[in-house]
Amino acid sequence: MADAYVYDAVRTPRGRGKKDGSLHEVPAVRLGAKVLEAVRDRNNLDTAQVDDIIFGCVDPVGEAGSVIPRSAAFEAGYDFKAPGMQISRFCASGLDAINLGAAKIVAGSDDIVIAGGVESMSRVGMGMSGGAWFMDPSVGLPGWFMPQGVSADLIATKYGFSRDDVDAYAVESQKRAAKAWEQGRFKDSVVPVTDQNGAVILDRDEHMRPSTDMQSLASLNASFVMPGEMGGFDAVAVQRYPELEGVNHVHHAGNSSGIVDGAAAVLLGSKKAGKAMDLKPRARIKAFANIGSEPAMMLTGPVDVTEKLLKRAGMKLSDIDIFELNEAFASVVLRYMQAFDIDPDDINVNGGAIAMGHPLGATGAMIFGTVLDEMERRDLNTALVTLCIGAGMGTATIIERV
Numbered sequence: 001m002a003d004a005y006v007y008d009a010v011r012t013p014r015g016r017g018k019k020d021g022s023l024h025e026v027p028a029v030r031l032g033a034k035v036l037e038a039v040r041d042r043n044n045l046d047t048a049q050v051d052d053i054i055f056g057c058v059d060p061v062g063e064a065g066s067v068i069p070r071s072a073a074f075e076a077g078y079d080f081k082a083p084g085m086q087i088s089r090f091c092a093s094g095l096d097a098i099n100l101g102a103a104k105i106v107a108g109s110d111d112i113v114i115a116g117g118v119e120s121m122s123r124v125g126m127g128m129s130g131g132a133w134f135m136d137p138s139v140g141l142p143g144w145f146m147p148q149g150v151s152a153d154l155i156a157t158k159y160g161f162s163r164d165d166v167d168a169y170a171v172e173s174q175k176r177a178a179k180a181w182e183q184g185r186f187k188d189s190v191v192p193v194t195d196q197n198g199a200v201i202l203d204r205d206e207h208m209r210p211s212t213d214m215q216s217l218a219s220l221n222a223s224f225v226m227p228g229e230m231g232g233f234d235a236v237a238v239q240r241y242p243e244l245e246g247v248n249h250v251h252h253a254g255n256s257s258g259i260v261d262g263a264a265a266v267l268l269g270s271k272k273a274g275k276a277m278d279l280k281p282r283a284r285i286k287a288f289a290n291i292g293s294e295p296a297m298m299l300t301g302p303v304d305v306t307e308k309l310l311k312r313a314g315m316k317l318s319d320i321d322i323f324e325l326n327e328a329f330a331s332v333v334l335r336y337m338q339a340f341d342i343d344p345d346d347i348n349v350n351g352g353a354i355a356m357g358h359p360l361g362a363t364g365a366m367i368f369g370t371v372l373d374e375m376e377r378r379d380l381n382t383a384l385v386t387l388c389i390g391a392g393m394g395t396a397t398i399i400e401r402v
Contacts, residue, residue: 004102005274005281006399008267009369010038012193014205014357017121017259022202024261026193028057028064028120032072035265038191039114040076043267043279048079051110054101056093056117056361059129060086068118088361089290091326092387092395093117094264095364099397101268102285111273116265117361126259126360133391144240144296146233148390149224149256151298152329153249154237158297159335163250166330167217170255170354172344173327177351178210185350185377189369207258207357222249223256240296255330260357264365281402283372286382287313288397299332301394302386303339309384309396317342320398321380324371326363326387327352336386349374363387368397375401 012031015023023031032055040047055069070084089096094117101113132139139145146154156166180186181204192203228234234247267279274281289309293301302325310317317340325336325347337347350370353363364387371383386396 001106002108002270004105004268004285005271005402006266006283006285006372007269007274007279007281008039008043009372010035010042010189010191011264011366011369012262013190013202014207014260014262014359015202016207017261017357019122021122021261022206023120023193024122026201027123028118029068029071029075031120031193031261031263032068032118033075034191034193035116035263036072036076036078036114039265039267040078045277048081049277050078050082050112050114052101052104052113053082053084054097054113054115055084055086056088056097056364057086058088058090058093058119058360059124059126060088061129062124064120064124089393089395090390091328091358091360092364092389092393093361094366095368095385095387095395095397098266098268098365098368099288102288105268105270112269114265114267116263116365118263119359119361120261121259121359122261143391144236146236146296146298147224147227148298148328149251150228150233150237150247151296152251152331153224153228153247154241154297155299155335156250156331157244157248158241159338161250161331161334165334166250166255167214169330169334170217171212171214173348173351173354174208174210174212176349177208177355180350181205185373189373205356207260208355212254217254220252220254223252225249237296251329251331255354257328257353257358258356260359262359262362262366264362264369266365266368282376283399283401286398286400291394293392293394295392298390298392299328299388300335301388301392302332302336302396305394305396306340306384306386309398313398320382320384322349322371322374322383323347324367324383324385326358326367327354328358328388330354332388364395372399
């Protein structure tokens with residue numbers, strides 16, 4: 001069986017996911033095409049040799065539907081021989097696309113795969129694709145459906161994280177993201193989005209608020225009191241966890257992931273194919289795993305899947321040099337660090353989705369590329385990338401430099 005190697009990783013900047021965001025006028029298919037163009041041009045890639053293009057897209061409806069990576073390949077001018085596949089595992093879709101591509105290479109069915117994801121949240125709103133989980137009581141009741149924000153507050157309540165704790169984490173995320181941009185840590189992987197005339201529309205993540213401090217966050221009201229108390233979901237939480245007297249609502253827009261637009265792509269291949277195309281491998285996919293986790297708590301899947309993955313890979317936590325966990329909400333990362341006693345200096349060292357935003361189907365591929373760049377910058381060997389997922393799931397991947 002072949003190993004799956006990583007040859008390149010690119011992403012667009014993240015644009016604010018609102019009508020006044022810089023990328024609002026750019027359809028998802030164009031965002032996807034932009035990263036496909038970059039992968040081709042940076043690697044002098046013969047696109048006729050691409051065995052598959054796999055993109056995550058959480059809301060693949062309207063202009064983002066109908067197998068968007070195939071449409072993006074048309075837009076990017078790829079050879080018609082390069083097929084496309086669209087997948088969704090909610091927030092982990094971009095990482096699962098990478099894992100699926102790696103699996104196809106390891107199995108010997110593919111030699112070159114481009115994997116990643118795209119989401120235009122300003123144009124196709126979150127939840128537009130619907131779903132029985134939150135619309136059909138016969139599904140939602142046994143699945144302990146709650147809005148994710150209430151689940152994040154439930155994590156904070158159960159594991160003892162205060163409003164100051166989650167706000168302090170958010171401030172640090174903003175500081176780290178600002179420092180990463182100031183020091184040019186993203187310069188080799190972020191490709192500007194341009195218009196048809198080549199003029200730059202956006203070349204930098206625009207959701208960041210570097211001036212954020214504890215005082216400014218303290219002025220924000222908790223966002224999930226209304227669905228929790230008025231909507232009855234606090235009662236659902238306490239029914240599931242009767243040892244709790246109630247839910248302490250601590251999350252708000254400043255310590256939760258931002259709604260943004262963006263796309264990312266990772267070039268994967270076998271060693272033989274890379275050599276034939278004169279590509280230099282940057283890393284190897286060592287192992288990956290998925291897991292279902294408790295659906296009411298919902299967002300603790302990264303803890304569960306990390307335990308599963310380390311066992312499967314025959315590794316210990318101490319074998320991992322650096323961690324990247326999507327900052328869906330501050331309590332998600334705080335719980336992960338608490339569960340494994342991880343040094344804050346070893347996780348999300350360049351900030352995360354609280355500062356830069358979370359473009360759903362693209363995020364997994366974005367943070368994969370971020371940690372790959374950071375491994376090279378620090379001369380580290382091994383990284384673990386993971387995300388929490390709606391409905392209670394987790395996905396994680398271990399990569400090794402070569």
